Amino acid sequence: MKRWIIGLLALSLAFGVASAQTLIYGQSDLPKTLDSSDAQDGNSLRVAYQITETLVAFKPGTVDPIPGLALSWEASNNAKEWTFKLRQGVKFHDGTPFNAEAVKFNIDRWNDPNNKYRGNKQFVPFTWVFGGFKGDGSIIDRVEVVDEYTVKFYLTDSVGFFPNMLGASYFGIDSPKAVMANPEKYGTPEVGAVGTGPFKFDQWVIGDKVVLKRNDAYWGEKAKVDTLVFRGIPEPASRLAELKAGAIHIANNLSPEDKVTIDADPNLEAVVQKGLNIGYLAFHQKNKPLDDIRVRKAIAAAVDWDAIVDAFYAGLGERATEFVPPAMWGRDGNVPAYTYNPDLAKKLLAEAGYPNGFETEIWYMPVSRPYFPAPQPIAETIATYLADVGIKATLKTEDWGTYLSDYDQGKFPMYMLGWSPDYPDPDNYLFTFFGPTSIKTNLGCESAACEEIGQMLVEARTAPDMATRKALYAKVQRMVHELTLSIPVAHNNPLHAVRKGVSGWVPSPLGSSENLNLVTIK
Amino acid sequence: MASSEAYMRTPTQQAWRRFMRSSSGKAGLLIVGFFVLLALLAPLIMPYDATKDRNLRERLKPPSAEHIMGTDELGRDIFTRVVHGSRISLRVGVFAVGIAVVAGTFLGLLAGYFGGRTDMLISWLVDIMLSFPSILLAIAIVAVIGPGISNAMIAVGIVQIPIYARLTRSVVLSLKEQDFVAAAEGLGAGRARIIFRHILPNGLSPLIVQATLSIATAILDAAGLGFLGLGAQPPQPEWGLMISKGFLYFTRAPWISLFPGVAIMIAVLGFNLLGDGLRDALDPRTSR
Numbered sequence: 001m002k003r004w005i006i007g008l009l010a011l012s013l014a015f016g017v018a019s020a021q022t023l024i025y026g027q028s029d030l031p032k033t034l035d036s037s038d039a040q041d042g043n044s045l046r047v048a049y050q051i052t053e054t055l056v057a058f059k060p061g062t063v064d065p066i067p068g069l070a071l072s073w074e075a076s077n078n079a080k081e082w083t084f085k086l087r088q089g090v091k092f093h094d095g096t097p098f099n100a101e102a103v104k105f106n107i108d109r110w111n112d113p114n115n116k117y118r119g120n121k122q123f124v125p126f127t128w129v130f131g132g133f134k135g136d137g138s139i140i141d142r143v144e145v146v147d148e149y150t151v152k153f154y155l156t157d158s159v160g161f162f163p164n165m166l167g168a169s170y171f172g173i174d175s176p177k178a179v180m181a182n183p184e185k186y187g188t189p190e191v192g193a194v195g196t197g198p199f200k201f202d203q204w205v206i207g208d209k210v211v212l213k214r215n216d217a218y219w220g221e222k223a224k225v226d227t228l229v230f231r232g233i234p235e236p237a238s239r240l241a242e243l244k245a246g247a248i249h250i251a252n253n254l255s256p257e258d259k260v261t262i263d264a265d266p267n268l269e270a271v272v273q274k275g276l277n278i279g280y281l282a283f284h285q286k287n288k289p290l291d292d293i294r295v296r297k298a299i300a301a302a303v304d305w306d307a308i309v310d311a312f313y314a315g316l317g318e319r320a321t322e323f324v325p326p327a328m329w330g331r332d333g334n335v336p337a338y339t340y341n342p343d344l345a346k347k348l349l350a351e352a353g354y355p356n357g358f359e360t361e362i363w364y365m366p367v368s369r370p371y372f373p374a375p376q377p378i379a380e381t382i383a384t385y386l387a388d389v390g391i392k393a394t395l396k397t398e399d400w401g402t403y404l405s406d407y408d409q410g411k412f413p414m415y416m417l418g419w420s421p422d423y424p425d426p427d428n429y430l431f432t433f434f435g436p437t438s439i440k441t442n443l444g445c446e447s448a449a450c451e452e453i454g455q456m457l458v459e460a461r462t463a464p465d466m467a468t469r470k471a472l473y474a475k476v477q478r479m480v481h482e483l484t485l486s487i488p489v490a491h492n493n494p495l496h497a498v499r500k501g502v503s504g505w506v507p508s509p510l511g512s513s514e515n516l517n518l519v520t521i522k
Numbered sequence: 523m524a525s526s527e528a529y530m531r532t533p534t535q536q537a538w539r540r541f542m543r544s545s546s547g548k549a550g551l552l553i554v555g556f557f558v559l560l561a562l563l564a565p566l567i568m569p570y571d572a573t574k575d576r577n578l579r580e581r582l583k584p585p586s587a588e589h590i591m592g593t594d595e596l597g598r599d600i601f602t603r604v605v606h607g608s609r610i611s612l613r614v615g616v617f618a619v620g621i622a623v624v625a626g627t628f629l630g631l632l633a634g635y636f637g638g639r640t641d642m643l644i645s646w647l648v649d650i651m652l653s654f655p656s657i658l659l660a661i662a663i664v665a666v667i668g669p670g671i672s673n674a675m676i677a678v679g680i681v682q683i684p685i686y687a688r689l690t691r692s693v694v695l696s697l698k699e700q701d702f703v704a705a706a707e708g709l710g711a712g713r714a715r716i717i718f719r720h721i722l723p724n725g726l727s728p729l730i731v732q733a734t735l736s737i738a739t740a741i742l743d744a745a746g747l748g749f750l751g752l753g754a755q756p757p758q759p760e761w762g763l764m765i766s767k768g769f770l771y772f773t774r775a776p777w778i779s780l781f782p783g784v785a786i787m788i789a790v791l792g793f794n795l796l797g798d799g800l801r802d803a804l805d806p807r808t809s810r
Contacts, residue, residue: 237772257582261773311578312595366751374770377595380757384576384596392573395756 021521022227023502026239026248028367030210030232032401034201035187036172037110038121040404042370042420045169045512047210047230048187051093052172052195055084055103056163060515061506063276063424065167069098069196078464079158086149090219092175093200100145105176107143107153119183125170128432129422131458137437139461157462161425168422169513172197198223198517207232223517224504236368243268243497249521250505252496255373256314262497271496272316273507276325278429279371279418281382282486286444287360287413294352296484299414300338302345303385309490311381312374316495320488322477323429327509330426332474335481345389357390363407363415366397370494370511371418378489379416408441416489420511426473431457434480443485453479540803547799553792561609570606572757582775592777594768596757600778603759604785610760611789614675614744615737621679622740623733626686631717633687634694641691648684656681656739657746664752671744671760674753678743682736689732693725727804735797738790745786761786 031044036052039045057068070084090098109117110126113133123133131137139159144152155162178186178194185191192201198220199212210230214223231248233239239251240258244265254262262270283299285291309319321337324330349357364379365372372378376397383393393414398406407415421428432438436454439445453476460472480486496507501522508514531539541547564570577597585592591600633644651659663677697703698721706720747753748762756763761782768778 235769237770240773255770257771257774307578311581368770374595376756376767377770381576381578381596383757384574387571387573397751 020227021225022229023225023250023516023519023521024229024231024248025516026231026233026242026251028232028234028236028239028253028369029400030204030207030230033187034193034204034210035121035174036193037106037123037126037170038187039170040125041400042512043232046514047212048172048193048195049169049197049513050199050212050228050516051193051197051201052174053197054167054169054171055086055173056167058167058424058508058510058513060518061508063421063509065164065424068167069103069173070163070166073163075160075162079160079162080155082153082155082162083146084151084153084163086151087219088149090196091217092178092194092196093215094175094178094194096175096177096194098173098196099148100151101148102176103151103173104143104145105179106171106173107140109179110171111138111140111143117179117183119179119186121183125168125422127437129165129168129170129428131431131435131461132437158464159462160464161423161427164423164425167513168428169510170422198515199228202227218517221517224520228516234367236373240497243499246499248499249502250496250498250519252494252507253368253370253373254495254497255368256312256316256492256495257374259314259316259495262495267500268497269500269502271498271505271507273494273496274327274509275370275420275491275493276327276424276509277371277418277420277494277511278320278323278325278491279369279416279489280320280323280433280486281362281489282407282415282417282443283484284407284410284412284415284442284444286410289352289354289358290360290413291444292352293484294348295354295358298345298348298352298389299386299391300484300487301341301348302389302391303338303382304340305338305487305489306340308378308381312378313490313492317373317490317492320491321481323433323480323486323488324426324473324477325491328421328424328426328429330430330470330473332477335477338484338487342385342389349389349391354390357386357392359392359394360413361396362386362393363396363398363403363412365400365403365416367400369418370420371490371492372416373492373494375416408438410444420509422510424510426469427457427461430473430476431461433486434476439485445483445485449479449483450485537803541799544799544802546795547802550792550795550797550799553788554796557608557612557789557792560605561612564605564609568602568605570602570759572603572606572759575757582771582778584775585777591781592775594764594775594778595771600764600781603764604761604781607759607761607764607782607785608789610671610754610758611741611744611786614671614678615741615793618675618679618740618744619682619733619736621676622682622736623686623729625679626683627690627722627729629683629687630690631694631722634691635698635713635717635721644687645691648687651681651684652688657743660743660747661750661752664747669747669752669755671748671754671758674744674747677747678740681743682740685732685736686729689728690725693728694721697721697724731797731801731804734793734800738793738797741786741793742790 027043029043031047033039034048036048054068055070056065059066069087071087073084075082109115110123111134130139139155141154141156146152175194189204189206198218200215202211202213204210212228214226236255242248243251262268283290289295322331322335362379364375379395386393434453435457439450439454456472460469463469504518504520575598580593580597583593589599629644633641660677660681667673706716745762748760749766754760754763764782765779
């Protein structure tokens with residue numbers, strides 16, 4: 001009898017636990033901010049994306065645009081004006097109604113450098129996508145409230161893929177009331193963020209976790225779990241260890257070489273994602289002698305890139321030849337890969353006046369990224385190949401946040417970096433890497449050819465027809481190869497894993513736009 | 523009989539006899555001797571250039587006849603790297619302790635001999651430094667002067683200064699009341715002569731013992747800094763760094779981290795045992 005009661009008690013306890021489910025997500029770091037438009041890294045954006053939503057969304061696991069907070073959109077005046085019909089009856093977590101005014105408030109805050117609600121934030125991603133701020137390169141001229149649920153964008157030029165740009169996870173629509181209350185601290189651990197998404201901000205324990213709670217008033221498919229916790233676990237091996245121990249349910253960006261281990265564990269399930277990313281080694285030409293094309297070509301020829309991809313991607317990645325991955329349009333398709341030829345490298349170095357090589361630095365990121373699952377060993381390997389031809393490259397790294405704000409300062413002669421797209425268009429790769437501003441700041445190239453590349457990308461952005469755009473993108477990638485501005489290394493299909501019983505999780509090819517409201521735990 | 527024999531021997535001979543009677547001392551000497559030999563002979567028997575070493579076809583191979591400790595993520599032979607790592611670790615240990623001994627002893631001599639304000643000032647400094655956990659202080663110093671093996675060496679050295687300052691001070695305090703110091707003073711010897719010719723040599727034995735023990739701590743701290751990415755930088759075959767790199771592959775290739783870890787353990791154990799043995803030998807009060 002007594003045992004019977006205990007059994008019942010245990011059962012009810014089990015149900016009690018099941019009815020208050022918590023999904024724990026292990027990623028390589030905690031967010032830097034939850035103000036999505038000020039966030040530059042996937043770890044911040046993934047968390048922010050659960051709280052704030054974009055006007056245009058993407059079908060889970062794909063790059064097909066679907067309605068988000070906007071129900072429909074149409075272009076007029078040769079794609080220079082865009083009208084968005086908004087979803088009705090949606091409320092922010094703080095009760096503020098979502099409407100055209102709210103959209104205008106957000107866009108103005110990002111676009112207008114004099115807006116008083118910017119809270120001293122840089123909104124760097126906004127300039128990546130839209131080319132600058134209002135009056136200084138931004139393609140958004142102004143936003144107009146047509147009626148309560150209609151908003152109209154006036155662009156400075158025709159942009160056929162404008163809705164895709166608004167779908168980038170940076171542009172989550174924040175509650176105007178919450179931003180106005182504290183523009184500086186909006187997005188910090190203290191204040192959090194307020195959006196319309198399936199999860200509400202609950203708490204952010206610095207250095208430990210971010211906790212989100214289900215939004216019961218969500219307009220779309222309500223979250224299957226009550227609580228969503230994000231944890232920052234820098235080492236892929238520790239993420240896997242925690243997953244094995246059952247401390248987390250999802251571990252993303254694992255080392256490709258651990259696929260064997262995951263497959264062998266009956267409690268785990270490997271999730272291989274179709275990647276659209278690119279990992280590359282960039283030269284910053286402010287550092288001599290990297291401004292010499294022969295030196296750059298020598299470096300490209302000195303390293304056996306195929307061997308590196310074979311060794312460190314465990315068959316999940318492929319060698320990159322262009323900066324736009326094969327699954328995306330906008331490639332030339334015939335750009336050759338740099339081939340391993342140490343003799344040519346030595347010859348080029350001698351021609352450039354460095355027969356005995358020179359000293360330089362290779363910077364690698366301190367955390368694993370989808371495009372560089374093992375940055376340090378890859379950097380070490382590159383350095384050994386360079387040592388073979390006499391180039392003495394010191395390996396350096398620094399805190400990831402600092403790294404991201406330093407690489408465009410010219411402080412890193414050579415640096416490893418990569419990209420997962422924000423919106424599905426070749427523009428998002430090429431404009432980001434080689435646009436008129438980036439080519440100067442990120443690569444330190446101010447030559448006429450680089451100027452030309454920058455201009456071609458501006459032209460491609462606003463060209464009305466596909467054929468012209470395609471031709472321009474192909475030409476840019478050929479020129480980048482010929483000038484050896486930066487070396488594309490690999491496109492990776494990232495490896496993730498979940499505990500058995502976790503279903504509905506679909507990683508996004510766009511890096512961070514994951515719909516965690518669809519995930520269930522059994 | 524033993525006492526009459528002891529009477530015939532020089533102090534050095536007595537110390538050596540006491541040392542040889544201590545089994546931990548002998549074991550320590552053997553281990554440390556082994557590592558010193560390894561470090562000295564490594565470049566002669568197996569020359570190694572870490573900046574060029576890679577063999578991508580032989581990656582992550584388990585220990586075998588060909589690679590007795592296996593290979594790492596770049597296909598490098600771990601045995602070669604562990605052997606060459608002993609050069610780095612011993613150098614770091616010796617230099618760091620050297621810095622600490624020289625600076626610490628000097629401060630301790632000043633504080634102990636002059637007393638008063640000098641003593642107060644130095645003792646405050648020492649107390650402040652001792653209030654930090656040593657590795658934390660080392661991390662802070664490296665954060666300021668930048669990562670790298672030489673900076674790690676300096677940081678670990680600085681962290682150990684207060685130990686010697688305090689030890690020397692206490693030794694000086696007891697020695698300066700002794701008759702031979704008073705005699706030297708009576709004969710008109712200068713302060714420098716008294717400090718360096720009369721007091722310091724008589725206070726050396728505890729310093730030697732402490733230095734040996736500190737080398738162990740220094741090796742461990744430097745490896746800790748290497749593990750955190752603040753000490754030796756890749757591709758140097760530093761043990762702590764090797765452990766942290768192996769971490770990425772721990773589930774598949776635990777030997778990458780295991781062998782450098784074992785090397786650290788044995789080296790640290792060696793210096794600790796040697797230190798114990800030297801204490802038995804040099805401190806007559808504890809000898810049986």
